[in-house]
Amino acid sequence: MRYIINGRNVEVTEGLKSAVTDKIGKLDKYFNSETEAHVTLSVEKERHKVEVTIPMKGNTLRAEETNSDMYVSIDLVQETLERQLKKYKNKITDRKHSAEGFTPEFIEKDYDEDDSIKIEKSKRFAVKPMDPEEACLQMELLGHSFYVFRNCETDEINVVYKRKGSTYGLIEPEC
Numbered sequence: 001m002r003y004i005i006n007g008r009n010v011e012v013t014e015g016l017k018s019a020v021t022d023k024i025g026k027l028d029k030y031f032n033s034e035t036e037a038h039v040t041l042s043v044e045k046e047r048h049k050v051e052v053t054i055p056m057k058g059n060t061l062r063a064e065e066t067n068s069d070m071y072v073s074i075d076l077v078q079e080t081l082e083r084q085l086k087k088y089k090n091k092i093t094d095r096k097h098s099a100e101g102f103t104p105e106f107i108e109k110d111y112d113e114d115d116s117i118k119i120e121k122s123k124r125f126a127v128k129p130m131d132p133e134e135a136c137l138q139m140e141l142l143g144h145s146f147y148v149f150r151n152c153e154t155d156e157i158n159v160v161y162k163r164k165g166s167t168y169g170l171i172e173p174e175c
Contacts, residue, residue, distance in 0.1 A: 001028050001035045008042035010070075016041060019071055023078040024052060030085055041070065050077045061085065127157060135160045136168050 005012055005020055020039050027037075031054070040051040048070035054061040061084055065076035129152040130138070139147035139160055146161040151172070159171040 001025070001031050001033065001037055003037050003039060005039045005041070008040060010041050010043045010048075012041060016070065019074050020050075023074045024081070026078060027081055027085065043070075048073050050074050052077050052081060054081070059088070061088065129155070132158065132160055132170050 001024075003017075003021055003024065005017055007016075010016075020041075024037055024039065035054065035056070038053040038055075040049075042049045042051070046068055047066045048068065049064065049066045050070070050073040051064045052062065061081060063077045063080040063084065065073045065080060067073040067076060127148060127150045129150045131152055132149075135147050135149040135158070138149070139145075139162070146159055148157065148159050150156070151158045154172070156173055158173075161169045161171070163169050
């Protein structure tokens with residue numbers, strides 16, 4: 001695997017580079033040698049964040065971890081990526097998707113799917129027509145991180161959600 005390591009508000013030292021290649025290098029056994037891993041190390045206030053993006057045919061594997069120690073963040077992101085890979089591997093073999101980019105050993109080995117998705121609770125509610133600003137207010141009043149509503153201007157189902165930095169996002173369906 002090839003590594004593209006960038007730093008934001010942090011100097012990428014040889015120690016950090018070797019930590020990234022050692023930890024993320026544990027995933028080499030899953031990928032072909034042509035696979036690229038884009039690693040971004042950043043520091044904001046006292047949070048050390050590591051973002052790893054691995055583009056693959058038809059999909060992108062991505063993980064992001066934050067901690068007060070950069071080396072701990074690197075460890076955590078490696079564990080997250082490995083967990084995602086095992087889950088993804090089961091999906092591509094179950095659905096006969098292209099396994100291009102992975103080593104044959106990884107594809108042939110079986111992994112227990114202990115992180116299977118289980119819906120614990122289901123809710124039904126009336127979708128009230130309102131504008132996006134009113135939906136944001138309603139979301140705040142309820143203390144939720146997202147809110148589903150019917151947009152009174154377009155008469156379509158939309159979702160507003162909280163973003164980092166006290167901003168909001170709006171998801172509208174594409175026609």
